[in-house]
Amino acid sequence: MNNKQAYRILSKVYPLLELKKHDYNNDPDKDHLFYDLPVFRDAYEKVKLFAPYLITPLIRRILEPIENSTREYYPTDKASAEALINASVDLMSSVIRFINFVGPKEFTEATEESLDVELKHIDSLEELEKAANLLRRSFNTPVLEIGGQVTVEKVDSGSVWITLGIIGAAGMALKLCANLIWAAVAIQNKAREGKVFIEHARTLEIKNDYLEMLIEAERKKIQLIEEGEAQHIISMYMADKDSPNLNNNMRGSIEAIGALIEKGAQFYPSIKASDEIKPLFPDFSIKELLESKTKLLSEGGQKAE
Incomplete structure (x- = not known):
């Protein structure tokens, strides 16, 4: 451990x-x-x-x-x-x-400007490579976009623990990462709720055409939420808010973080992080608190500012 x-x-x-x-x-x-x-x-x-x-x-x-x-x-x-x-x-x-x-x-x-990432279920080099690619998609583009830098500071054993240096932009890079992670958590929870709804619909023996409509409606709902989260983050952090493909890049980061979370990954600010930074990140160790905060955010609450 x-x-x-x-x-x-x-x-x-x-x-x-x-x-x-x-x-x-x-x-x-x-x-x-x-x-x-x-x-x-x-x-x-x-x-x-x-x-x-x-x-x-x-x-x-x-x-x-x-x-x-x-x-x-x-x-x-x-x-x-x-x-x-x-x-x-x-x-x-x-x-x-x-x-x-x-x-x-x-x-x-530890350093203040860092992010600890726990990757679970990594039992082959192929899985490690996939996780590394998702990590790169998760933070590299958004942090570089605001003039920051992402480095690998440390890799520990056990579960695969990686410490990323999230450096620069006067601390904004870490706040950006916190928002990306919260967006991914919220979307993952919404997607799970949608799957439960669809599975329940299947038990009702409704017509296939109507079932396909429900599935497509859920897919579009998640897409709209994702686009909204991406645009919200762009409006908060990006200087060139009209940059081509910026929304797609931000959505790609959110999706990559979501894919890592789906595989069991967890993200923590440095134990040396300031009292301003620590509360901005989800606490993956307390499931009930995480679900409660996610529900609040989905109803219009605020994330890291």
């Missing part, structure tokens, strides 16, 4: 590893009730996924009843409650030590 990604995720979730407990009647000798367990379980799953070596066998065994439960609450006696609290504190301490150890190294190597 990439240490940079583990650092990025665990830095957000470690406070949620603290178990919340209520003492009945404020009497410590009576039963205890742990609550908000879905929040704890989600944070615990993140540790299991990104840094499982931080969970000792003893911690795993003690926390197992809460991990395996699907309930929001967990009542227990005093002795078990103390063991659970101690295990969660020990785990949180281990995560904090990991963050403090990894953070300085990753910050030293």
Whole structure:
């Protein structure tokens, strides 16, 4: 697992590893009730996924009843409650030590004007070449158009991690990339909704001619959304807004990013990025937040400005 990604995720979730407990009647000798367990379980799953070596066998065994439960609450006696609290504190301490150890190294190597890209399911040179071509289509033309530069700064192991230098244009290049990524995410979600609608239509046994009309209508809707997203980005960032083929080039970038996302790719700003830049990018680690923000954007919300 990439240490940079583990650092990025665990830095957000470690406070949620603290178990919340209520003492009945404020009497410590009576039963205890742990609550908000879905929040704890989600944070615990993140540790299991990104840094499982931080969970000792003893911690795993003690926390197992809460991990395996699907309930929001967990009542227990005093002795078990103390063991659970101690295990969660020990785990949180281990995560904090990991963050403090990894953070300085990753910050030293990172640059503010960069974009971390995780490419999944790359199991052959052919797949890597396809992904590289999509990456080039994704950002090269738009960033060059505003006087920026795209370079490969680093390639890590595990999933294929590539750090792209998104340099120049007074920080506008990174904001441009954030908008392109959000546009691709929004269009991907709309396309998935369209596929669900078409599959439902197929179950209704409607006539083929009408079904073809629905499919074509969905295709045109996605095309119009894509054209609108491209034009919006052009109006925000491009000096020569009437340049020939600019809309097609921008749509090509959005489509390429969408194709990468469809294959499991994720995009993150540098861990050293400024507080102005970080919120502009989708958080691929929180699916519910991503879907909620995408829905807001599709209803007329604002992306990176």
